[in-house]
Amino acid sequence: MLAKIRRMHFRDGVPLRDIARQTGLSRNTIRRWLREPSASEPKFARRVSNSVVDPWSEQLRLWLVADTRRTRRERRSATQMYEDLRAAGYDGSYDRVSAFVRNWKKERDSGAQRGAFIPLAFEYGEAFQFDWSCEYVFIGGLRRRVEVAHMKLAASRAFWLVAYPTQSHEMLFDAHARAFVALGGIPRRGIYDNMKTAVDKVGPGKERAINARFHAMCGHYLFEPEFCNRAAGWEKGIVEKNVQDRRRQIWHDAIGIRWESLEVLNIWLAERCQQAWKQLRHPQWPELSVEDALADERPRLMQVPKPFDGYIEKPVRVSPTSLVHLDRNRYSVPTEYAHHIVSLRSYPTYISLVADGVEIARHPRSFDRYQTFYDWRHYIALVERKPGALRNGAPFLTMPEPMLRLQRHLLRQTGGDRVMVQVLAATPVHGLEAVLVAVELALESGRPSGDHVLNILARLKSQSVHSGDGVRTAITLKVEPLADVYRYERLRVTRDQEDGHVE
Template sequence: MEQIYRIKYLKKFEGKSLRKIANITGHDFETVKKYVEQDNFNIEIRPKQIRSGKLSPYRDLVIKWLTDDIRAPHKQRHTAKRVYDRLLEIYPDEFDASERSVRSFVAKLKAELKFDKNASLPLDHPPGEAQVDFGEARFIENGTTYDGHYLNISYPYSNGGHTQLFKSENQECLLEGLKAIFEHIGGVPTAIWFDNMSTAVKKIKDYGERDLTKGFLRFMLHYGFKSNFCNPNSGNEKGSVENKVGYHRRNLFVPLPEFKDLREYNKQLLNRCDQDMQRQHYKGIGLIRDLFEEDKKEFLKLQEIPFEVYLHEFVKADNYGKVRFDTRIYSSSPSVAGRQVMIKAGAHDVEVLDSDCSLIVKHKRLYGQEKESMIWLPYLELMAKRPTALKYTGLFQQLPLTLKQFLEDCDYECKKQTLKIFARMTADTDMATAVAAIEEGIRCGARDADSLWVTYCRINSGSLPVMDVPLPDTVPELNRFTPDINVYDELIVSGGFKS
């Protein structure tokens, strides 16, 4: 800046020519001319240039991932490590940026988008022990979105871990998840650390003693492990699993998992956790897989008899045979209307049993916004016996519209047979398939139960059922006729036909 001032001074106050100033200052003539003519010396503020280098082709994709994260729970969003792993998965042949450069790249993008980041601390323990905690994760099953929970178990010595995804964190989910993990690893940790979750602890007493829930106590006795509980509000006492909760969320549940069946997905999760152990321990003391083998040597032997996880209670069915459990409604059978039945609820299913503990129906357990589950088969069988009273029941209003219209146009016998066929279809496949077959049959002009059944068989088997037709003795037996085409060969001669 001092040189520029001198050039301006020589010209303005001493009247030197541009050539003379160039000779005096030693600067190029064009440089002298430039600064003599310059009259604006304000500082221009410019944004800092972000040099992304190798990562520039992936900028839009990464921004999309980070933007999509806004719709996901706060703890279920992309980290720099997850971004790096996904770019390697998607572009295995062309992506060659380092993890460090990706971390810097993502940090700059998050700063632009005003995102935050979280961290957690690890904790060490002896071989054979474990820590357990739940995390929250959103997922999509068969197109329905659930704000669910995932059970995490970590093995602090090896830094290994497993997880299972559920729609709740009730006691059935806790025990079902632990049972699945025990069976998968072929053993039981000697001691397991928990926080004071209500599914395990009823009350915290003086001197650190605790009253445990009966279900958890039975589970603990069955598998023989020792349970340890953290002090209230002391998550740092089980820092290993606190860290694992975040690790599983970032590496297994980003982006939001989407699947058809939760139980099948949980089996895949266990295998993915095994594969994740093919990496170095964070302290650099060896592979997690090898250290986990040392953990397993200390594990307790798995019981030959598996623990059956369920909650049971007695409830009274209403006049329609419906029962209320866990604030939700499940159908049973009109045969038990107004009577007491037993609910046997697991993490995924709810069974309704009669007074003899025989199964009436089995439902998929309801979670989230799901409020009622209806299994029609027991009701259809009753309605088939009482077709005249069908229209005056509350159940008639809950039937599919297509079936209601068809039944209103039927006479007594047609109505009775249609309900029997409908019950048979539902028992053979499911309600949706049966309704689809009826709609197709009506569209094709079916006006009786037999025609509807034929349509159902055509849709689901591809062909009509073959029926044996007994013939009376008066029908003569016909000999099998085999045509002889040699006679046609005699008519053919070389070059054409006989004239």
């Protein structure tokens, strides 16, 4: 319009009255434009329009400022803020909230210097990236800190999450075993940061003193470990971004659930990972989902062997009370190993105690503190020599309920502790299940005793011996013999008649 007005006035000599009539503009407006020294486009004030998010802008701004003082793990996403606003009465769309957050961050970062990075590309089956993250969830009614292992394939972008109490070696090995099975194969390289469970010492450049057990795991699965430079997390940026994305999505939901145990949480995490594969689009090929890309990558992955036996072993001395210590907890072993040195092998869910290459005890592993875990069968050999310790022996408080009832009954009698020891001594011989059956039958009789229990055990054992099938032969009977006990009565009467007298 400005160019048209200038042509009509300066080139064609059209009066202002006619220009106003033809363009519909006022003569004052036309006169002001013609007085401009240059023919640049005029600038107008930006129209200010009210937005549905304006009444909530101050609240959003306070939340964003507060998040800048929190750690990355605890910061809220735009989706979480949108859900909180809806709960407070906001009836607008998510797009308005997202635009407000985006504009606020843009203004904040307008003067900051931000780094530039080179995008990376990986072939199918080439590499995976691994990292840990720290999260908080409610387990067993308490808010607990868990360490989450993240493994992500660099090409297909399929990922797997497993939660653990700590970042120790046995947890690291178990995380690899689970992830390789879930992803369906093993890439040729693994990319890590310089975590202490993998690197004993960081040298100049790419020199690393790799942990011996970690190196053994890499040799078992046949992949080559590769470590980033110091403070260079962008070298494994795919899994770093996975930590942030899963924190906003999966862990935002996990925090609001009360979990019974860590095992239940990991089952839920596995389901959510598989759901995300179907929902997420591949960043390089948007027409494919992550699940489709994983199906293309699996044929190029190495096969998964049997899981690596990822235990951590250390020698421990058994105390005079036949206990070993681990992480401020105590676990029992058979009393014949008291004062001996045994090997303690730590697994993610249990511990195994080994002497001379033979496992002598196994307990579920606890990550609480100052707990004692007894197996009362470990103390049977000692209580045979010291039956008086049975009355107040702490290990025997963990016996099954039928045996505790029998103990309470026998200890009311003189010498009842020695009788109870005889019953306990039958456990290694006959097995715990058989002894429990005998004890329950003896209790049902109303007058249980040690001899009664041992008698029932002997009868149960004889029945089990004779309960097998008969001898198999090629000969078959045409007429099965019948049991007739009355024939013995007939024989007795005939003999009495021959003797001439009746008994």
